[in-house]
Amino acid sequence: DAGVTQSPTHLIKTRGQQVTLRCSPKSGHDTVSWYQQALGQGPQFIFQYYEEEERQRGNFPDRFSGHQFPNYSSELNVNALLLGDSALYLCASSLEKGARTEAFFGQGTRLTVV
């Protein structure tokens, strides 16, 4: 079992560009959550996807959007990148059925906006 896999691991983009980050959940998991972790800070919740729909959203602008595919994998898209979007983006997967399942995290994608 590969666990949660994220790609790419590192990415450098220019201000104003768009970026797509990818996440494959742990086998058997159907829920994917995305978090942004700025340097020296704790992760902040961006949004969560379940059954291919955005179920919850944190305090992030509409420039942050996502998608979940039928195989439960997910993408995070960020448009019109700002320098402040530089962060580690973490994906966590869990299983909806059964209210108390552990969340498994990927290694993250480190995005640098220059």
Added chain:
Amino acid sequence: KNEVEQSPQNLTAQEGEFITINCSYSVGISALHWLQQHPGGGIVSLFMLSSGKKKHGRLIATINIQEKHSSLHITASHPRDSAVYICAVPRSNFGNEKLTFGTGTRLTIIP
């Protein structure tokens, strides 16, 4: 006041010492997560607990739901335990709802 607070923020100890990291939260929860983050970023889930105590190897986690407090203990600490330890709670009574994270405790174990 943050909804999830951890103490201490930084902890340096000698190899072999018993380590305690504390987490207090102000929201009602169904379960609490303890996570470990190494330099480079990847997060590993250590425990998810909703009552009592859990033990994995040298790690022990306890939670007191009434007092809204949890502790993570490391026995016989080792330099490889050096990492940031984070507690996180879901924002509702459903375990898979969005997690709110504590600020983390940076643990350094000196050989």
